[in-house]
Amino acid sequence: xxxxxxxxxxxxxxxxxxxxxxxxxxVRAVNGVNLSIxxxxxxxxxxxxxxxxxxxxxSTLQLVPTPPGRFESGSIWWNPxxxxxxxxPESSTKSSETSSETGSDPVSLSQPVDLLKYxxxxxxxxxxxxxxxxxxxxxxxxxxxxxVGEQILEAILLHxxxxxxQAVDIAVQALKDVGIADAASRLRVYPHQMSGGMRQRxxxxxxxxxxxxxxxxxxxxxxxxxxxxxxxxELLRKLQAERGMSIMLITHDLxxxxxxxxxxxxxxxxxxxxxxxxxxxxxxxxxxxxxxxFDSMPILGSSKHRLRTIEGNxxxxxxxxxxxxFHPRCRSYAGDQRCTASDxxxxxxxxxxxxxxxxxxxxxxxxxxxxTRPDVDVVTQIHA
Amino acid sequence: xxxxxxxxxxxxxxxxxxxxxxxxxxxxxxxxVSSPMLRHLTAADVIILAMALxxxxxxxxRSLHFGKRILIFAGVGVVISILSLILIKPPQxxxxxxxxxxxxxxxxxxxxxxxVPYSPTDRFREMEETRFLxxxxxxxxxxxxxxxxxxxxxIHACRIALAVxxxxxGIAICxxxxxxxxxxxxxxxxxxxxxRLVEVFSAIPTIFLLITFVAFYGRNLYLMMIILGLTGxxxxxxxxxxxxxxxxxxxxxxxxxxxxxxLRSVLFKHMLPNGVTPVLVSASFGVAGAILTxxxxxxxxxxxxxxxxxxQMLNQARGQGGVFTWWxxxxxxxAIFFTVFAYNLVGEALRDAIDPQLxxxxxx
Numbered sequence: 001x002x003x004x005x006x007x008x009x010x011x012x013x014x015x016x017x018x019x020x021x022x023x024x025x026x027v028r029a030v031n032g033v034n035l036s037i038x039x040x041x042x043x044x045x046x047x048x049x050x051x052x053x054x055x056x057x058x059s060t061l062q063l064v065p066t067p068p069g070r071f072e073s074g075s076i077w078w079n080p081x082x083x084x085x086x087x088x089p090e091s092s093t094k095s096s097e098t099s100s101e102t103g104s105d106p107v108s109l110s111q112p113v114d115l116l117k118y119x120x121x122x123x124x125x126x127x128x129x130x131x132x133x134x135x136x137x138x139x140x141x142x143x144x145x146x147x148v149g150e151q152i153l154e155a156i157l158l159h160x161x162x163x164x165x166q167a168v169d170i171a172v173q174a175l176k177d178v179g180i181a182d183a184a185s186r187l188r189v190y191p192h193q194m195s196g197g198m199r200q201r202x203x204x205x206x207x208x209x210x211x212x213x214x215x216x217x218x219x220x221x222x223x224x225x226x227x228x229x230x231x232x233x234e235l236l237r238k239l240q241a242e243r244g245m246s247i248m249l250i251t252h253d254l255x256x257x258x259x260x261x262x263x264x265x266x267x268x269x270x271x272x273x274x275x276x277x278x279x280x281x282x283x284x285x286x287x288x289x290x291x292x293x294f295d296s297m298p299i300l301g302s303s304k305h306r307l308r309t310i311e312g313n314x315x316x317x318x319x320x321x322x323x324x325x326f327h328p329r330c331r332s333y334a335g336d337q338r339c340t341a342s343d344x345x346x347x348x349x350x351x352x353x354x355x356x357x358x359x360x361x362x363x364x365x366x367x368x369x370x371x372t373r374p375d376v377d378v379v380t381q382i383h384a
Numbered sequence: 385x386x387x388x389x390x391x392x393x394x395x396x397x398x399x400x401x402x403x404x405x406x407x408x409x410x411x412x413x414x415x416x417v418s419s420p421m422l423r424h425l426t427a428a429d430v431i432i433l434a435m436a437l438x439x440x441x442x443x444x445x446r447s448l449h450f451g452k453r454i455l456i457f458a459g460v461g462v463v464i465s466i467l468s469l470i471l472i473k474p475p476q477x478x479x480x481x482x483x484x485x486x487x488x489x490x491x492x493x494x495x496x497x498x499x500v501p502y503s504p505t506d507r508f509r510e511m512e513e514t515r516f517l518x519x520x521x522x523x524x525x526x527x528x529x530x531x532x533x534x535x536x537x538x539i540h541a542c543r544i545a546l547a548v549x550x551x552x553x554g555i556a557i558c559x560x561x562x563x564x565x566x567x568x569x570x571x572x573x574x575x576x577x578x579x580r581l582v583e584v585f586s587a588i589p590t591i592f593l594l595i596t597f598v599a600f601y602g603r604n605l606y607l608m609m610i611i612l613g614l615t616g617x618x619x620x621x622x623x624x625x626x627x628x629x630x631x632x633x634x635x636x637x638x639x640x641x642x643x644x645x646x647l648r649s650v651l652f653k654h655m656l657p658n659g660v661t662p663v664l665v666s667a668s669f670g671v672a673g674a675i676l677t678x679x680x681x682x683x684x685x686x687x688x689x690x691x692x693x694x695x696q697m698l699n700q701a702r703g704q705g706g707v708f709t710w711w712x713x714x715x716x717x718x719a720i721f722f723t724v725f726a727y728n729l730v731g732e733a734l735r736d737a738i739d740p741q742l743x744x745x746x747x748x
Binding site: 061063065120123124125126127128129132133134135136137140141142143144145154155158159203206207 | 632634635636638639640641642643644645646647649653654657658
């Protein structure tokens, strides 16, 4: 399954741990997260509020405020020129038994760089230019005192060596690309004169004006109406297909993931508990938490029975239960020593499912599975 | 109403030399028509007049970018200042009586005088007793113990009052916003250090410091402004810090950082305009406070000697000649009162405009 002509991931998060110092002591928001995103791929990151989704994304751009936040371990490898399949034979360390815990430098042709080691100055070149981010709340993501045009222009002029009039052309084109009619006159409009959907479009235009290779979308549709949600997601899909960029789509909406993502990472209490292609995860959810998520989702047309909820509450990250953090709420938990004693590592579940990882002692095949870095390079064109 | 009064005071401050001067605006002598008043303008007068003109022109040109306006204003200011400091050399020895004598002797056929035809330091030496005259048609607000026209002095004092208010507050805002902004943005140990600095500075008694400096370095208006600025920034720093702490968590600031904007741009372009409003409110109270402090010092006799100032006139009303001259107390007194009152009104109005909640609460 780990062929030699496998492409390099654009972004690889390795064993990331981020903690925050608060009045209640140190809180680990992210605890050993491993993720990979390949060129052109959409990675959906799902999980409840506070499970570390956003912190993982913010860490990528070093936007986690430090202090109170601190990076405890891990690295975020950024490879802006990943080899295309077949073109670059690589000395593969991945096929060997590399533990995700070691975080050793991957040996590859194009040198990936560790974004966590970058200085603020270096990060400024990455931000907006290579990796852009759009936020959850379009109503507050634009500066109220400047016109939309000024804000887009500022980003363009910062990253591209163009004159102001050229930048205006780029901005107009960017607004047209996101489906804003009458783009030229919209440049002179203040954010409060626009609707939420419009503002999110502007945010996307701003993020994409510099042709980033990776877009971090932190719940981009949560604050929008359902119809607008669909439009925005459709727009993201269209732009992704046109530009071949990768998207990390953070959401708590499984429907959005099913529609848009190629690969899913389910997070719980700062960990990735299940990882695989959208198809595998949705067809065969392995982890009890993922199964619980699906059970708690209403299905249109079948309103006969009550929805099943996941019992209990999200654990306080300052005081996680011992062993598997999910075991107090877990359906499969039957007083096993294993569950309370140690946290199950993310193992590849073999042989029935390929490229599908889960961290649960109860999943068949978990013990035989290898602790490889989760890594799915499929770009399934489910939405083509 | 507050704004109208401040506008009036500013008008007097800018056009003081054109409104009250013993030098005729135009007069015709044997040498032909000339303007002694223009010839006697000092470099400071010219700078202020020119800057006012530039500001008015820039205000009329609506299309210009705000930053560009500031840049043009500052640039023109520097050029004009240098030019006028080099070029403009008013005559050193000023004999005010020459105009009146010339007119009386009919050496000059006609002269156009200013509205108040007396300079603030014109002591009418050639005339009979002019000291302590109560207000009359000739001297609208009476004269001082040195025989100077009070109305003229009042007009010229506007400039000092405004200059002290604006410059010291300006210095204080610059320091306060920068320190407060850095404190709020970085928080952590920068904040800790900044807060200690704020505490140290808020413990300094401004008036005593001013008196000490006057004792050691003499009477100097600029020194006074700088000291007022250096001790007055703590309030602005605390306000800005609070605003920036709030703004730092805002999405658009995060978005700006995520766009890769440099720190300077994030701080001053995206955060400052959103957080500066409470600073502006407290600044208008600060200007009032600075004017009051200057008046206090002048009243205590620690202000300027030659230049007219409202507080100094108040002081003169009290002592000289052993009589209480009511006109010298009332006019400057009311001027100080109205100006401080006006600034407070403006501050109040600003606060209401920014925070309508507060207005509602006050009405209940």
